[in-house]
Amino acid sequence: MISKLLHYVFERILQMKKTKPINVQKMFYVPLIVFFIITAILGLITYNFIANRFKEEMISSGSALAETLSVGISDKIEHKKFYLATLDSTLISAGNYIIKNRDLISNEYLHQIAESFVLTDIYWYNSDGLLLNDANDEFVGWTPVIGDPIYTFMHSGLDMYIEDIRRGTEDDRHYKFVYIRDIDGYFVQVGINADHIHELTQKFEYQYVLEQFVANNSELLYALIVDKNFISIADTDIDEIGVDYSGDESYEKVLQGHTVSSNWYYEKLGDEVLEISTPIYYNGEIIGIFGIGYSYQNYNIIRIFLFSTFSVLILSIMSIFAVIQYVRVVKPLNQFSKKIETISIENTIEIKDEKDYGVLSGLNGIFTDLLSNFIKKRDENRKIIHEMTELAFVDQLTKLPNRNACIQLLTDLCVNGNQLSVIYLDIDDFKSINDTRGHTFGDVLIQRIADRFIQIQTKDTLVFRHQGDEFLIVYKFTDDEKIQYLIEETKKMFSKPIKIDESSLYINFSIGLARYPLDGKSVEQLLHYADLAMYEAKKEERMSYVIFNDEISKRSIRKNEVLTKLKDAISNDGFYILYQPQMDIQKNEVIGLEALLRLKDSNISPYEFIPIAEQNRLINNIGRIVIEKVIKQQRIWKDLGIKIVPTHVNFSAIQLQDMKIIDYIQKLLEEYDIQPEMFGVEITESTIIDKRELTIDTLMRMKSVGIKTAIDDFGSGQAGINYMSDFKVDIVKFDKSFSDRYLNQENIEIFLTILKFTSDLGFITLAEGIETKEQVDLLKDTSCKLVQGYYYYKPQQSQVIVEILSKNSK
Numbered sequence: 001m002i003s004k005l006l007h008y009v010f011e012r013i014l015q016m017k018k019t020k021p022i023n024v025q026k027m028f029y030v031p032l033i034v035f036f037i038i039t040a041i042l043g044l045i046t047y048n049f050i051a052n053r054f055k056e057e058m059i060s061s062g063s064a065l066a067e068t069l070s071v072g073i074s075d076k077i078e079h080k081k082f083y084l085a086t087l088d089s090t091l092i093s094a095g096n097y098i099i100k101n102r103d104l105i106s107n108e109y110l111h112q113i114a115e116s117f118v119l120t121d122i123y124w125y126n127s128d129g130l131l132l133n134d135a136n137d138e139f140v141g142w143t144p145v146i147g148d149p150i151y152t153f154m155h156s157g158l159d160m161y162i163e164d165i166r167r168g169t170e171d172d173r174h175y176k177f178v179y180i181r182d183i184d185g186y187f188v189q190v191g192i193n194a195d196h197i198h199e200l201t202q203k204f205e206y207q208y209v210l211e212q213f214v215a216n217n218s219e220l221l222y223a224l225i226v227d228k229n230f231i232s233i234a235d236t237d238i239d240e241i242g243v244d245y246s247g248d249e250s251y252e253k254v255l256q257g258h259t260v261s262s263n264w265y266y267e268k269l270g271d272e273v274l275e276i277s278t279p280i281y282y283n284g285e286i287i288g289i290f291g292i293g294y295s296y297q298n299y300n301i302i303r304i305f306l307f308s309t310f311s312v313l314i315l316s317i318m319s320i321f322a323v324i325q326y327v328r329v330v331k332p333l334n335q336f337s338k339k340i341e342t343i344s345i346e347n348t349i350e351i352k353d354e355k356d357y358g359v360l361s362g363l364n365g366i367f368t369d370l371l372s373n374f375i376k377k378r379d380e381n382r383k384i385i386h387e388m389t390e391l392a393f394v395d396q397l398t399k400l401p402n403r404n405a406c407i408q409l410l411t412d413l414c415v416n417g418n419q420l421s422v423i424y425l426d427i428d429d430f431k432s433i434n435d436t437r438g439h440t441f442g443d444v445l446i447q448r449i450a451d452r453f454i455q456i457q458t459k460d461t462l463v464f465r466h467q468g469d470e471f472l473i474v475y476k477f478t479d480d481e482k483i484q485y486l487i488e489e490t491k492k493m494f495s496k497p498i499k500i501d502e503s504s505l506y507i508n509f510s511i512g513l514a515r516y517p518l519d520g521k522s523v524e525q526l527l528h529y530a531d532l533a534m535y536e537a538k539k540e541e542r543m544s545y546v547i548f549n550d551e552i553s554k555r556s557i558r559k560n561e562v563l564t565k566l567k568d569a570i571s572n573d574g575f576y577i578l579y580q581p582q583m584d585i586q587k588n589e590v591i592g593l594e595a596l597l598r599l600k601d602s603n604i605s606p607y608e609f610i611p612i613a614e615q616n617r618l619i620n621n622i623g624r625i626v627i628e629k630v631i632k633q634q635r636i637w638k639d640l641g642i643k644i645v646p647t648h649v650n651f652s653a654i655q656l657q658d659m660k661i662i663d664y665i666q667k668l669l670e671e672y673d674i675q676p677e678m679f680g681v682e683i684t685e686s687t688i689i690d691k692r693e694l695t696i697d698t699l700m701r702m703k704s705v706g707i708k709t710a711i712d713d714f715g716s717g718q719a720g721i722n723y724m725s726d727f728k729v730d731i732v733k734f735d736k737s738f739s740d741r742y743l744n745q746e747n748i749e750i751f752l753t754i755l756k757f758t759s760d761l762g763f764i765t766l767a768e769g770i771e772t773k774e775q776v777d778l779l780k781d782t783s784c785k786l787v788q789g790y791y792y793y794k795p796q797q798s799q800v801i802v803e804i805l806s807k808n809s810k
Helices: 002-015 029-100 107-116 149-154 194-204 206-216 249-254 297-319 325-342 358-393 403-413 430-437 439-454 480-493 523-537 550-571 606-615 619-639 661-671 685-690 692-704 722-726 736-742 748-760 773-780 798-809
Strands: 121-125 131-134 160-162 174-181 187-193 220-227 232-235 260-266 271-282 285-295 420-427 461-467 470-475 498-500 503-505 509-516 545-547 575-584 589-599 647-651 679-684 708-714 731-734 764-768 786-788
Touching: 029 107, 029 121, 029 160, 029 174, 029 187, 029 271, 029 297, 029 358, 029 439, 107 121, 107 131, 149 174, 149 187, 206 220, 206 232, 249 260, 249 271, 358 403, 403 420, 403 461, 403 470, 403 523, 420 480, 420 523, 430 439, 439 461, 439 470, 439 498, 470 480, 480 509, 509 523, 523 545, 523 550, 550 589, 550 606, 550 619, 575 619, 575 798, 589 606, 589 619, 589 786, 589 798, 606 619, 619 647, 619 661, 619 679, 619 798, 647 708, 661 692, 679 692, 692 708, 708 764, 736 748, 736 764, 748 764
Parallel strands: 509 545, 589 647, 647 679, 679 708, 708 731, 731 764, 764 786
Antiparallel strands: 121 131, 121 187, 160 174, 174 187, 220 232, 220 285, 260 271, 271 285, 420 470, 420 509, 461 470, 498 503, 575 589, 575 786
């Protein structure tokens, strides 16, 4: 801002020409008057122009600073959220660890656990609420009373409960607790003093952040944060916190995504200030307003300076025009101009000048002081920008350059015939490490991995942390030999275990590689292709790497083609349903149907398009289409006088997250007048493992309204019988692979054993994939009388089902 103003002043000064001696007799008085008028007019125009430009630059610079600080606030929010999430995870991990090792529980043991997990309180209760052990050995023998949070948890029926921060029942301090119940009713209470949490998170609080910003930016008068309801929630002027700014047009524009500058009367200063307001974004959404106030003091000083300068110049020129034109004006002005020409606004560090500029000495002094102040402010702003840039382009955990920095580098390098490779590395099984060791351990592991990567960094090999457990290497070569060498060096570097505390871990990566310009022509393509190659590498043995190729591209294109087909089918009724009957072999009648989704005018298998629909969040829409088609078809059958049987549709884990799906099913059942017990839902064995609590809750809600429930693909090897004891479903369907393997003379005893276990748990069983008479004959001698498979019926069109159910009715 100031530099542009100075540049303009310098240019104006450089444009001044030496005044030639005048003929006093011909052109002294009249030219003097004309010159005065012209000079005064030009001076006024120039003054207004420069003053306005300075103000514009002041607004521009302030807006940039405000937007930069807003990004910093967003990062602080994310860091605080991450810390609190990590805290909950730590409390849960500690609780689970204690329950797992409950045989070791004593006061001393709990005290050791508290120190290990950096906790303040751990209590162990029996099922009646008697406090048996205390990490601090203070409250052993205590029991909760009605109304106490512990009493509430005891009678809640929950296995785990995470409390918000609350005041302690025995003192005035605040705590955060997590409760976890064991299967016999004994439970553990783990917690941490909230004053300690506040101390750790204080640096993320809005008020603290604002005070730091203002303290580090002397040109700021104040800073404030206003929420989406126009209420001030943080302000360096403490008295202004809580003020309602509803109706403020500037703030309304900011909530629409604009950065706005406005003049505002600041009572503490007794003058107008420049306020610049900008949106605060979090996860792509505007969550508030960040505003900073600038004093017009520097602006007024500049105006006074400019007005004084032009006045002095005009009066000086007029008063000494004829006498000392050259000695006192032209010569000093020339010297002053030369001085300006030698100054670099961007690089000047110090101003030293011992020359005498005559009548311009005062102007030179003011100019020198102003330039010195500018250099000081410039250096301060550079420091701020450097800090903000580090937040934007440096990963705070590893101190490696982050994804933003990688994209910027690739943008600069992917030009002018350069060649380079992007190597995408994903840590194998990192999620398992995080789940078993905790996120703190995972963070330390990421740091140790980053330390090793730093060892291979050169001017041609640059390492970045992409996100989570993913790293990127930008390698300024593309030939196979050098790439092979780099990857072998990377493997060698991680051939030794990483030691953390008492643990030693061997780290493996899945490695994908794409080359510019051979594979990708843009930064986005290059990163995407390297990512695709990495996922291909996951299918290979550990520490394998895959270079992007046409086959990978074809598979990606195929997925996009299937995705397009699915979107078109959703919009244009492109699905149809086949129904496979389920038989009671003892009564030889159809007792149910399974609805199987197909694409019209396409041979794309559900095994191909269903995963793609799940990956692209289309499965909820498709699932609702299937539900409506099935219930509508049941109404059609019913209107034909056919006795309908329960029809089951398949649910994915994603559909379980649709909290309104049961209401949707009930609405359709009522609309088409179909009894709830005529509709069923099948959930795969893998789903009940991945989404256990959610599955239990959804199944219970479905059963409560009369909807049939079943677990599909049981026996595929992912869940044991005991694991399923909490799932109160109507039917368990043995997977085809299970039937093929055990439903024969050699392995029938294994089949019968599993069948007995499921029957003891109260499940009705159905064998899928039954294709031979031998299997049917074996089943007739067991308690499993329900089957589904090609031996009886393949999946059929709805018209064929009409004939099948008609025979069934007879």
